[in-house]
Amino acid sequence: MKLIKQFSKVAIIAASVAMSSAAMADEPMNLDALLKTLEQGQVAQTKENKAREAEFKAKESEQLSMLKSLEQNRNAKLQDSERLETQFEENEIKLSNLSDTLSKRMGSLKELFGVLQQVSGDSSNKFMTSVVSAEIHGRSDEMSELAQKMGSTTRLASIEDIEKVWFELQREMTEQGKVKRFTADVIVNGGEKQAKEVVRVGAFNLIADGKYLNYNSATGTLSELTRQPVSRYTATAGELQNATSGLTDFALDPTGGSILGLLVQAPTTEEQIHQGDTVGYVIIGVGLVALLIALERFFALMLMGMKINRQLKDSTARDDNPLGRVMKVKDQYPNVAYDTLELKLSEAILREMPKITRNLTLIKIISVVAPLLGLLGTVTGMINTFQAITLFGTGDPKLMAGGISQALITTVLGLVVAIPTVFLYTILNTRSKNLLLILQEQSAGIIAERSEKGA
Amino acid sequence: MVLVIEAINALREFLDTGGQVLLAIGLLIFVMWLLILERFMYVFGGYRTYKKQLTADWFNRAERNSWNAEQIREAIISRAGMQLNQNISYINVMVALCPLLGLLGTVTGMIEVFDVMAITGSGSARSMASGVSKATIPTMAGMVGALSGVFAATFLQRKAKREVELLEDKLVLDH
Numbered sequence: 268m269k270l271i272k273q274f275s276k277v278a279i280i281a282a283s284v285a286m287s288s289a290a291m292a293d294e295p296m297n298l299d300a301l302l303k304t305l306e307q308g309q310v311a312q313t314k315e316n317k318a319r320e321a322e323f324k325a326k327e328s329e330q331l332s333m334l335k336s337l338e339q340n341r342n343a344k345l346q347d348s349e350r351l352e353t354q355f356e357e358n359e360i361k362l363s364n365l366s367d368t369l370s371k372r373m374g375s376l377k378e379l380f381g382v383l384q385q386v387s388g389d390s391s392n393k394f395m396t397s398v399v400s401a402e403i404h405g406r407s408d409e410m411s412e413l414a415q416k417m418g419s420t421t422r423l424a425s426i427e428d429i430e431k432v433w434f435e436l437q438r439e440m441t442e443q444g445k446v447k448r449f450t451a452d453v454i455v456n457g458g459e460k461q462a463k464e465v466v467r468v469g470a471f472n473l474i475a476d477g478k479y480l481n482y483n484s485a486t487g488t489l490s491e492l493t494r495q496p497v498s499r500y501t502a503t504a505g506e507l508q509n510a511t512s513g514l515t516d517f518a519l520d521p522t523g524g525s526i527l528g529l530l531v532q533a534p535t536t537e538e539q540i541h542q543g544d545t546v547g548y549v550i551i552g553v554g555l556v557a558l559l560i561a562l563e564r565f566f567a568l569m570l571m572g573m574k575i576n577r578q579l580k581d582s583t584a585r586d587d588n589p590l591g592r593v594m595k596v597k598d599q600y601p602n603v604a605y606d607t608l609e610l611k612l613s614e615a616i617l618r619e620m621p622k623i624t625r626n627l628t629l630i631k632i633i634s635v636v637a638p639l640l641g642l643l644g645t646v647t648g649m650i651n652t653f654q655a656i657t658l659f660g661t662g663d664p665k666l667m668a669g670g671i672s673q674a675l676i677t678t679v680l681g682l683v684v685a686i687p688t689v690f691l692y693t694i695l696n697t698r699s700k701n702l703l704l705i706l707q708e709q710s711a712g713i714i715a716e717r718s719e720k721g722a
Numbered sequence: 723m724v725l726v727i728e729a730i731n732a733l734r735e736f737l738d739t740g741g742q743v744l745l746a747i748g749l750l751i752f753v754m755w756l757l758i759l760e761r762f763m764y765v766f767g768g769y770r771t772y773k774k775q776l777t778a779d780w781f782n783r784a785e786r787n788s789w790n791a792e793q794i795r796e797a798i799i800s801r802a803g804m805q806l807n808q809n810i811s812y813i814n815v816m817v818a819l820c821p822l823l824g825l826l827g828t829v830t831g832m833i834e835v836f837d838v839m840a841i842t843g844s845g846s847a848r849s850m851a852s853g854v855s856k857a858t859i860p861t862m863a864g865m866v867g868a869l870s871g872v873f874a875a876t877f878l879q880r881k882a883k884r885e886v887e888l889l890e891d892k893l894v895l896d897h
Contacts (some may be wrong), residue, residue, distance in 0.1 A: 529841055539833070605789040668840035675833045682826040686819055693815040704800060712797020715790035 383424060384417035387432050394435070397470050398482045398523060399442045401489055402449050406435055443470040446507070453480060454490035465489065466508050471519045472527075477505030479520075479527055494530050543676045546644030550637055550677065554684035557633040560626050561691040568698045571623070575705060579713070589619035589702070593710045609711065616706045623699045630695065634688035641681020648674025739852070740859035741834075743827035747860055750823060751867040754816040757809050758874045765881055769806065773885075776802060777892055786896045795893050802889050806882035810875065817871040824864020831857025 370377065391410035394400055400407060413432065416422050446468050453463045453475050463475040473480040478501065479492050495501050500518040507517045520526045540547060574588035584598060585591035593615045600611060652670035659666055737744055776798055785791060834853035842849055 534837065665840050668836040672833050672836040672840065675829050675836070678829045679826060679833065682822060682829065686822055686826070689815060689819060689822075693811055697811045701804060704804060708800035709797045711793040712795075712800070715793035716797070719790050719794075 380417050380424060383429060383432065384414050386436075387411075387417065388414040390432070390436060390439070394439065396484045396523070397439065398467060398473050399439060399470050400484070400487070401451060401465070401473060401482045402447065402467060403438070403442075404487065410435065439470070442467075445469065451489055454488060456491055456493060464508075468507070468517060468519055471521060471523055472504075472517075473524075474504040474508060477501060477508055479504060481524060481528060492527055492530065494535075496527065496530060539672075539676050540680070542673045543644060543680055544673070546640060546647065546677050547680050550640045550644070550680045550684055553633055553637060553640065554688065557630050557637075557684070557688045557691070561630055561688070561695060564626055564630070564695050565691075568623070568695060568702070572698065572702060575702060579705075589623065589706055590710060590713075592619065593706055594714060597714045612711055612714075613707075616703075616710065619706060620703065623702050627692065627695055627699060630688060630692045634685050634692055637684035637688065638678075638681040641678040641685075644677025644681070645674045648677065736859075739855045740863065741827060741831065741856040743823060743830060743856075743860045744863055747820065747823045747827070747863045747867060750816055750819060751863075751870070754813060754820075754867070754871050755874075757813050757816075758871065758878070761809060761813070761878050762874075764808075765806070765878065765885070769802075769885065772805065773802070773889065776889070780893045786894070792895065795895065798893065799886060799889055803882070803886045806885055810878055810882065813871065813875045813878065817868050817875050820864045820868035820871065821861075822864075824861040827860020827864070828857045831855070831860070 373380075387410045391407050391414060394407040394410060409431070413424070413428055416428075417424060446466065448464055448466050450462055451465045452460045453465065455461055465473055465475045465480065467473050473482060473489060475489075475491070478495055480489050481492050482489055496518070503516050503518045506515050534542070540551075543550070571588060574585075575590045578585060578588050578590045578594070584594040586595070593612060596611045596615045597608065600608060603611070648670055652667050652674065655666050655670055661667070737748070780786070780795065780798065783791065783794075786795075831853050834856055835850045836853075838849050838853055
């Protein structure tokens with residue numbers, strides 16, 4: 268570093284020496300000569316300046332005339348502005364006078380226009396949602412245009428406009444009382460558009476092909492409802508579509524389609540069953556088990572009953588039924604005392620009992636357990652609901668209602684399983700009880716009757 | 723004719739407001755009362771002749787003292803008991819099922835109420851009314867059915883028991 272600093276110092280010194288040597292080189296120029304050249308230059312300069320001065324003086328008059336014309340121009344403009352200002356003021360007064368006369372002359376008409384604006388605004392909304400608009404288009408836009416026109420102060424309604432409002436209201440009223448057929452594009456469930464014959468029932472419902480339609484007021488399109496009401500109602504729609512004259516029954520939605528619209532959102536039976544979740548599936552599984560056992564028992568008891576009935580008519584004891592096996596005891600011990608025979612008989616009956624009453628208690632247990640499981644599902648569902656409440660508060664009934672309907676569905680499933688199971692248990696229990704009665708109280712009697720006959 | 727149509731319409735309206743469970747309850751009560759009527763007709767009609775025949779058969783026997791005779795008497799009484807008690811257990815179970823079905827209707831109706839709440843998001847009483855009527859009417863119908871059946875069932879049960887005892891008294895053994 269030091270080395271570089273020293274080197275730069277040396278370089279600067281060298282440069283200054285070189286410059287002073289150059290000044291020394293100009294020294295030989297004569298000073299007199301220099302003075303002369305300066306003098307000459309001064310003379311030439313004064314000459315030039317004089318020429319320029321002359322030129323300026325020549326132009327001065329020209330400038331003056333220009334200034335004059337500009338001043339004149341300015342004055343003219345000022346006058347103009349003054350004149351316009353007074354005119355503006357005059358106009359203002361005239362305008363206020365005129366608007367005064369306007370409002371004076373309009374008088375009661377002003378109120379009328381207010382009413383007109385309101386009515387046309389209202390009917391614009393009404394026409395927008397009315398199903399009549401599916402057939403007659405553009406009424407709503409016309410009405411809202413008129414309402415806007417009446418809202419602005421500068422424009423007045425013509426008599427045609429006023430009559431138009433009246434006409435449209437009258438037309439809506441008349442159309443409400445009519446059943447009309449017309450062809451329109453309908454979006455079917457697949458999503459494609461099809462031209463179909465649509466029947467409109469007043470301002471209430473639209474049907475096509477015996478199905479209820481939905482009118483979308485925003486897009487002005489018709490679509491088939493994805494979920495139709497129960498067949499009893501859709502059948503009346505089909506009847507109406509096929510009817511040519513006279514009166515037919517028809518199930519109409521007095522709200523003009525909003526109730527039918529809600530139908531789409533209601534869950535189906537299958538969806539409701541899935542709402543039950545794990546507990547619901549367990550209940551259904553238990554119910555199926557009960558049903559299978561009951562079926563097996565039903566056929567087994569029926570077969571047994573048939574065989575016992577045959578045995579009642581037959582005098583020889585068979586081996587294929589409980590009564591026959593009990594009666595065989597008599598043949599096995601032909602010469603025992605009566606009380607011994609009775610003991611042997613009751614022993615044989617005891618041996619037959621489990622075969623007749625098998626699995627019946629299981630069905631009984633399931634019929635009791637199913638509603639309990641339903642209760643369990645209800646409680647867990649309620650816990651979920653309350654958890655939702657602690658998280659989101661009670662502000663939204665939708666949030667709670669979902670959980671509650673989930674909770675209730677398990678109760679329904681429990682009852683749906685329990686009711687037929689109780690019934691099945693009773694049927695099977697009566698059958699098995701009757702068979703046991705035959706064995707217990709009658710086998711001895713039957714044996715006695717036979718022995719008397721034989722004797 | 724008009725009255726009949728009006729009655730049918732009123733009934734249909736009632737079933738519509740009560741929902742499908744009400745139909746099941748109605749069917750159940752109908753079957754229950756058919757069975758009860760059948761029982762009444764048997765107890766006061768068919769059974770009388772049957773009893774007469776049984777007692778006549780018993781007293782026509784040559785001897786009524788042996789083990790055989792005792793067993794045969796037991797069998798006769800048991801047969802009569804079976805005849806008398808037939809279907810009574812079904813009537814009893816139907817009486818028990820009526821309130822259960824009513825409960826089912828209540829729960830399905832409540833589900834409808836909560837579905838309406840879930841869809842509309844409001845507690846509008848008017849939109850929930852159909853669900854509430856579906857919840858309450860089946861309960862009422864179930865109660866009415868059960869109460870109407872309970873008296874008849876108890877009467878029949880007691881009657882059957884008494885008749886069996888009477889028969890036992892009548893078929894005397896000779897000593």
